[in-house]
Amino acid sequence: MSNIYIYSPASAVRDKAAFRRGVKRLKALGHEVEIDADALRAHMRFAGDDATRLAAIGRAAASGADVALISRGGYGLTRILPELPYKAITKAIEKGTRFVGLSDFTALQLALLAKTGATTWAGPALGEDFGTEAEPDEIMLACFGDLLDGSAEGSGWTLPLADAKAHATKPKRHVHEATLWGGNLSVLCSLVGTPYLPAVKGGVLFLEDVGEHPYRLERQLTQLLLAGVLDAQKAVLLGAFNRFKPVPGYDRGFSLKSVTDWLRSKTKTPIYTGLPFGHVPTKVLLPVGRTVDMVVEGRDALIFWGHEH
Amino acid sequence: MSNIYIYSPASAVRDKAAFRRGVKRLKALGHEVEIDADALRAHMRFAGDDATRLAAIGRAAASGADVALISRGGYGLTRILPELPYKAITKAIEKGTRFVGLSDFTALQLALLAKTGATTWAGPALGEDFGTEAEPDEIMLACFGDLLDGSAEGSGWTLPLADAKAHATKPKRHVHEATLWGGNLSVLCSLVGTPYLPAVKGGVLFLEDVGEHPYRLERQLTQLLLAGVLDAQKAVLLGAFNRFKPVPGYDRGFSLKSVTDWLRSKTKTPIYTGLPFGHVPTKVLLPVGRTVDMVVEGRDALIFWGHEH
Structure with missing residues (x-):
């Protein structure tokens, strides 16, 4: 083996x-x-x-x-x-x-x-x-x-119902030849402004994080928004954001969902959730830096990078 | 009044x-x-x-x-x-x-x-x-x-003993006409790469934060280091960094002090601690954006901006 x-x-x-x-x-x-x-x-x-x-x-x-x-x-x-x-x-x-x-x-x-x-x-x-x-x-x-074994060609997942609704006006979306990149949101944001953040235009950006309250996630996503990173992508994929502690009686409706809703109101780049990636057991493998195609149809999302070369 | x-x-x-x-x-x-x-x-x-x-x-x-x-x-x-x-x-x-x-x-x-x-x-x-x-x-x-009442002309404080030692080779340091700027480290870092971070060169940068573990502080200070922000300043002033939870048996000597020591090894910009500012009761008022002079002699540090105009 x-x-x-x-x-x-x-x-x-x-x-x-x-x-x-x-x-x-x-x-x-x-x-x-x-x-x-x-x-x-x-x-x-x-x-x-x-x-x-x-x-x-x-x-x-x-x-x-x-x-x-x-x-x-x-x-x-x-x-x-x-x-x-x-x-x-x-x-x-x-x-x-x-x-x-x-x-x-x-x-x-x-x-x-x-x-x-x-x-x-x-x-x-x-x-x-x-x-x-x-x-x-x-x-x-x-x-x-x-x-x-060299047979990894792509990863697919089912969009959460709320997400399929958010994109109901676009029955089929096809992203051609985009650079797939991303990873942990906190770590990625800590590279903004340094020579270590790749200047990817027209890419597919995926993000996940663990143990970060939604207000921190929103502040970081806002950094990417204000830095022009989100607008420059063809799609943003949100994976798992988990293991944070809500503050009952303080958040009062402020949540991952309100963060995503707000972000969608601020960028035309489509934001898809439910990517099986992050600090969760079920995770796909994603080639960071590879040129990929992406298809979203109804609740089905697929990233395809073809055979390894 | x-x-x-x-x-x-x-x-x-x-x-x-x-x-x-x-x-x-x-x-x-x-x-x-x-x-x-x-x-x-x-x-x-x-x-x-x-x-x-x-x-x-x-x-x-x-x-x-x-x-x-x-x-x-x-x-x-x-x-x-x-x-x-x-x-x-x-x-x-x-x-x-x-x-x-x-x-x-x-x-x-x-x-x-x-x-x-x-x-x-x-x-x-x-x-x-x-x-x-x-x-x-x-x-x-x-x-x-x-x-x-318009009589605010400057703020002084006593450097912690460890800090005076770190600068013992420089008995007197005088910074002339530098822009004073800074504030909360997390918030400042969330502006890096956006149009909302002022491009201050030759300034005096002050920082504080609350409820952030030293590893987060170090990651953020590293961002400022790798983005060239620290090297571009004449001095960096660290205020209070408090109300975080150390992780006993995990940090094992990793602390605010080790973060400061490491940072000092990575930039020639002098880093002074003990600034009475942050999420603590004793705080001075600091004019963000004002041109200031700064004098450090022994354990005495003074920022001076003169009369209000």
């Missing part, structure tokens, strides 16, 4: 049981798993100091593995963006290594896209997705399997 | 007792207090919908008051930045109205500076500063009094 290299570019692994379960599961799926020497290192909140994590990323790029998979996200990549080994990662991708991850990993993915245009994969992390106490999600596993 | 206009440009006032205490205190200080008709309105989290708050800001500008003081911060200004009555506010400031506030109000202050160059005042809010159950802070009151 495939060779998978596990490394820790961001936060320290605290749930070592989940880490071990994840490795075991990948092996049970028939994969060879190589664990980076510093995958379980810890320095403050980080999986080793900056130099340690930069070296780990370099080893992942040099591994020759089919997949370089992050142990977890957390926090740690934005502060080492200027020192990332962009050339080595890009070379590894050209040779066939797929870099997979999410959340804080968005920083590396977008910086790489900005610097070299190379494609990485927004997808699972070892601990949270493969190391679950329950069985890993079947759709996530199927998408991961498709990536490994 | 002075005429003070109270209005609500952002979050709804929930603590009405504090609001009433604040009004009473201002009156007891001898001021005339005018309360905007919609100061206590509520719409979701906001003090009225967008149009209501925009109209309230317009009335504050038209009030002819000596001070237009926000009832509170919260959240609500970033999403109405494109519609703010910049000309009316600027005209009011030219006629002598000082706009005072903090936190979410940073959005209006920086957008106004970017659009028209007008000076506003980073300072207290009605509820949290004048409406306290205990007596309001004496330094805050003295600074507010100085602003009202």
Whole structure:
């Protein structure tokens, strides 16, 4: 089967049981798993100091593995963006290594896209997705399997009913040849104004976040709106925004829905929700930086990027 | 004495007792207090919908008051930045109205500076500063009094010992004619990349925040670093960063101090801490957009802007 290299570019692994379960599961799926020497290192909140994590990323790029998979996200990549080994990662991708991850990993993915245009994969992390106490999600596993055997060609999902209504006037929408990009909203917003945000025009932008109250999400989406990022896209896809604490008696109707409604009133770019991606078990894999087509018809949405080349 | 206009440009006032205490205190200080008709309105989290708050800001500008003081911060200004009555506010400031506030109000202050160059005042809010159950802070009151009688010429503070050490090689530093600007770090970062962040070069940038874990603060400071904002300043002043929850057993030494140490290793711009400003009772008033001089000698720091003109 495939060779998978596990490394820790961001936060320290605290749930070592989940880490071990994840490795075991990948092996049970028939994969060879190589664990980076510093995958379980810890320095403050980080999986080793900056130099340690930069070296780990370099080893992942040099591994020759089919997949370089992050142990977890957390926090740690934005502060080492200027020192990332962009050339080595890009070379590894050209040779066939797929870099997979999410959340804080968005920083590396977008910086790489900005610097070299190379494609990485927004997808699972070892601990949270493969190391679950329950069985890993079947759709996530199927998408991961498709990536490994080269048969991943696209991802589809059913729009929530409210969303299908929001676009009822457009029975069929076809987006041609758009750059798919995005990831974690907080991390993406922290790159605005820096050289590490790719200047994607006419793209399809996907976003997710975890543990952020809707007022924070709205402030961040407003930043993208006022910076002209949303208007410059052909479509915006909202994935999961979860694990935040509403403030009863304070929000009084202010919610994810009111945020989405407000945003739709401020940009002509269509905003679709329900993308199965984010800090949830059911997640598809999405090629960040790849040219995609997108079709929305009724409640069916499909992103298609064709065969890997 | 002075005429003070109270209005609500952002979050709804929930603590009405504090609001009433604040009004009473201002009156007891001898001021005339005018309360905007919609100061206590509520719409979701906001003090009225967008149009209501925009109209309230317009009335504050038209009030002819000596001070237009926000009832509170919260959240609500970033999403109405494109519609703010910049000309009316600027005209009011030219006629002598000082706009005072903090936190979410940073959005209006920086957008106004970017659009028209007008000076506003980073300072207290009605509820949290004048409406306290205990007596309001004496330094805050003295600074507010100085602003009202036109004798506010500068603000000084004592650097924390650790900070004096960080700059021990520079026994005296004098910054000449720099634009003072800044405010709430989260709000300021949400303006990066938009037309509402003033492009200040060679300035003195002050920052504060509340309820943000150091890893979030570091990510935001990193954004300012990578966007070139920190390197472009002559000095960075850190005020209060408080009311966040450390994560015991997870942070393991990652703290405000480690964030400051790291930042100092990444920029040559001197970073001074201990500025008495933020979500704390003891706060000075700072003119956002004014040209200031700054002197640091030993543990004494002084910002001086001279007489009001």
